[in-house]
Amino acid sequence: MTKAIYPGTFDPPTNGHLNIIQRASLIFNPLIIAIGYNDQKPAPSFAIEERIGLLRQITSGISNVQIISFQGLLIDFAQSIEAQIIIRSLRNFSDFEFESDQAAINRQLSGIETMFFPADKETQMISSTLIRQLARNNSRLKLFIPEVIEDTVFKRLSAK
Ligand code: COA
Helix, strand or coil, X not given: CCCEEEEECXXXXXXXXXXXXXXHHCCCCCEEEEECCCCCCCCCCCCHHHHHHHHHHHCCCCCCEEEEECCCCHHHHHHHCCCCEEEXXXXXXXXXXXXXXXXXXXXXXXXXXXXXXXXXXXXXXXXHHHHHXXXXXXCCCCCXXXXXXXXXXXXXXXXX
């Protein structure tokens, strides 16, 4: 079976992320969900342990998923766990421009291919930033993140 890694910030995970996890887990085994650090973004709102807990809850029905965090370069981590494929999701042309360059660099450095999943029409407008903004303004999140974590995420962010 092919081991794939699905990296992201997941701050917090959304229906968009879950959609990709569900689809990728039907093709790859195991699917490693890897929480990384994006130094182009503000400091995360959720600690790594919190994000691991949220991802565990939303993937509890998917047996071939593992959740882990990493530091440093994605490609170094992917090689260290012997992942064969990197999964990324594309929402729009801006994602494509950025991610295709990233995929090319990663392939040159390691030989590991990136496979792109087009974001689902229903979820492509969702972002973790949007979720944080909605909750901080006391808007519930039921339409955008899995129900099982909605209360936790809303309370955690709206309390700030
Ligand atoms: N539907 C809707 N939204 C989606 C989505 C989907 N299918 N997939 C992703 N998103 C959203 C996320 O919510 C996130 O929103 P945000 O920008 O508001 O936070 C955004 O799209 C992209 O986030 P995500 O896919 O989680 O990835 P990221 O770009 O934050 O994470 C890492 C990037 C961690 C994978 C990357 O920074 C990394 O590899 N870091 C390690 C260092 C490294 O190797 N750098 C490369 C140097 S060559």
